[in-house]
Amino acid sequence: MVDRAVERLQQGSVALGVWGCGHIGASAMYHFCQQGVRCIGYDIADTRVSEIRDGHFLSTDTAGIERLESPGAPVIATTDWRRMIDQRVLFHIIAVPTERGADPSSAALEDIMPRVCEVIRATDLDGLIPVVSIESTIQPSWLDTIVFPALHAAGLRPGVDVLIGAAPRRDWFSGRDHTLETLPRIVGGSTDEATRFLSEVYSLVCGQIVPARDAYHAAFTKVIENLLRFQGLALANSLALAFPQYDMTHVLGLASTKWNIPRYHPSMGIGGHCIPLAPRYALAEGGPDNGYLAPVREAVAFNDGYFRRLYEDRLRDLLKDCRSIAVLGLAYTADAKMHKLSPAIDAVACLKETPRLQAHDPYYTSDEIEDICGVTRLSFPQGLAECDGIVLVTSHTPYLTEPVEGFIRPGTIIVDNFGAWRDRTFAPGVMYHEVGRPAGDIGEARQYIPDPTAVGIG
Numbered sequence: 065m066v067d068r069a070v071e072r073l074q075q076g077s078v079a080l081g082v083w084g085c086g087h088i089g090a091s092a093m094y095h096f097c098q099q100g101v102r103c104i105g106y107d108i109a110d111t112r113v114s115e116i117r118d119g120h121f122l123s124t125d126t127a128g129i130e131r132l133e134s135p136g137a138p139v140i141a142t143t144d145w146r147r148m149i150d151q152r153v154l155f156h157i158i159a160v161p162t163e164r165g166a167d168p169s170s171a172a173l174e175d176i177m178p179r180v181c182e183v184i185r186a187t188d189l190d191g192l193i194p195v196v197s198i199e200s201t202i203q204p205s206w207l208d209t210i211v212f213p214a215l216h217a218a219g220l221r222p223g224v225d226v227l228i229g230a231a232p233r234r235d236w237f238s239g240r241d242h243t244l245e246t247l248p249r250i251v252g253g254s255t256d257e258a259t260r261f262l263s264e265v266y267s268l269v270c271g272q273i274v275p276a277r278d279a280y281h282a283a284f285t286k287v288i289e290n291l292l293r294f295q296g297l298a299l300a301n302s303l304a305l306a307f308p309q310y311d312m313t314h315v316l317g318l319a320s321t322k323w324n325i326p327r328y329h330p331s332m333g334i335g336g337h338c339i340p341l342a343p344r345y346a347l348a349e350g351g352p353d354n355g356y357l358a359p360v361r362e363a364v365a366f367n368d369g370y371f372r373r374l375y376e377d378r379l380r381d382l383l384k385d386c387r388s389i390a391v392l393g394l395a396y397t398a399d400a401k402m403h404k405l406s407p408a409i410d411a412v413a414c415l416k417e418t419p420r421l422q423a424h425d426p427y428y429t430s431d432e433i434e435d436i437c438g439v440t441r442l443s444f445p446q447g448l449a450e451c452d453g454i455v456l457v458t459s460h461t462p463y464l465t466e467p468v469e470g471f472i473r474p475g476t477i478i479v480d481n482f483g484a485w486r487d488r489t490f491a492p493g494v495m496y497h498e499v500g501r502p503a504g505d506i507g508e509a510r511q512y513i514p515d516p517t518a519v520g521i522g
């Protein structure tokens with residue numbers, strides 16, 4: 065059955081249907097349609113549907129939009145999910161958001177599951193069994209509380225009328241190194257046949273498939289790998305605050321020369337919607353009375369108020385006399401237009417009493433900056449000349465390439481999240497502080513070990 069199903073997908077007599085066409089859903093469509101698989105994507109947002117119809121598979125919210133472009137690609141994008149029925153969808157990919165603010169949310173999954181079932185019930189696949197593959201990050205027990213109950217309610221028998229699986233995503237959209245094609249892909253089905261089905265279909269677009277023992281374990285891998293990253297990052301941040309007399313960035317760099325220790329850089333905070341949410345999924349899955357998860361609970365509590373602590377312990381004294389501060393970078397990671405849970409937002413909140421507070425991000429317009437932060441957009445780089453404080457949050461390429469030294473006046477305090485400007489030679493009297501270095505360690509010549517390749521964010 066699996067071989068026949070994959071063959072029919074490749075021939076185009078059956079289709080792949082995507083529920084939720086954001087970064088994850090639309091990029092899946094892009095890669096599958098490049099392999100000749102007929103795709104239809106449903107999204108509630110008109111703008112997203114229009115972008116895909118124009119060939120822009122990554123949301124134009126994201127920097128680097130020249131990636132995943134395919135004008136004229138053989139895909140249908142629609143806001144009418146019933147159109148899936150005519151398209152004879154065999155393989156359903158669930159890619160709706162599963163977070164609201166800083167918390168996991170199953171609302172969109174609950175919303176679409178009855179519709180997915182309705183499409184399955186109304187579609188004649190000539191004896192082939194349809195598959196539902198969940199690519200969204202989920203709490204694994206949602207399979208039991210949302211997915212299977214929706215199938216039962218629709219009269220669909222798992223394993224007989226439909227196969228269920230999880231194939232979580234790890235892609236990193238702001239670069240070209242960690243993509244759907246290159247990353248090992250974990251897949252797990254509710255039955256062995258489902259796992260084999262997922263493996264065959266995903267091997268059309270992924271270079272390496274790693275089968276999990278079932279859908280629960282596949283889904284949980286995403287949570288746990290991000291939780292491990294979260295705990296390491298949160299610990300690095302707490303160590304830097306706990307030992308103010310030490311250059312913790314330096315110590316962690318030295319420690320990373322041991323074969324089994326990744327490199328961490330203390331930072332202004334852990335942003336994005338993957339890493340900071342992972343402990344919340346794990347805590348929800350483990351249950352409120354699960355004492356073994358106490359370290360995770362503590363790390364979450366520490367992280368929730370982290371920027372303010374960093375500010376009060378380390379940054380306030382440095383910036384207290386500044387009258388005009390610029391926050392550079394709104395995104396939580398370089399060269400992406402993604403500001404979910406970005407430390408830049410916390411920075412603006414902590415600095416709001418500054419007489420002249422501005423922000424800048426090359427990927428956000430003045431209106432967007434005003435909407436998100438309530439401050440005006442700095443004119444970069446000229447506006448730096450008017451600042452006596454600069455908080456460099458995000459290492460966007462324009463900040464790395466622009467010769468900002470010519471604009472920054474003596475007396476300016478620079479606070480740099482990841483040391484992006486540490487090798488610059490500023491005018492005498494400019495004071496430079498990199499997060500993770502000792503509190504009084506300002507502007508001195510130091511001997512640094514080489515830059516990490518991946519540090520501090522996820």
Ligand SMILES: NC(=O)c1ccc[n+]([C@@H]2O[C@H](COP(=O)([O-])OP(=O)(O)OC[C@H]3O[C@@H](n4cnc5c(N)ncnc54)[C@H](O)[C@@H]3O)[C@@H](O)[C@H]2O)c1
Nearest residue numbers: 084085086087088107108109160161162172175200201233
């Ligand atoms: N972006 C990443 O880097 C990444 C990486 C790994 C996993 N994930 C996970 O993948 C899932 C999707 O993330 P994303 O980044 O693609 O999100 P996104 O916000 O870019 O896209 C989600 C899309 O779903 C649509 N949508 C929302 N509710 C819907 C509904 N009820 N019905 C149909 N469409 C709906 C939205 O309009 C949007 O276009 C999430 O669970 C996320 O945690 C994301």
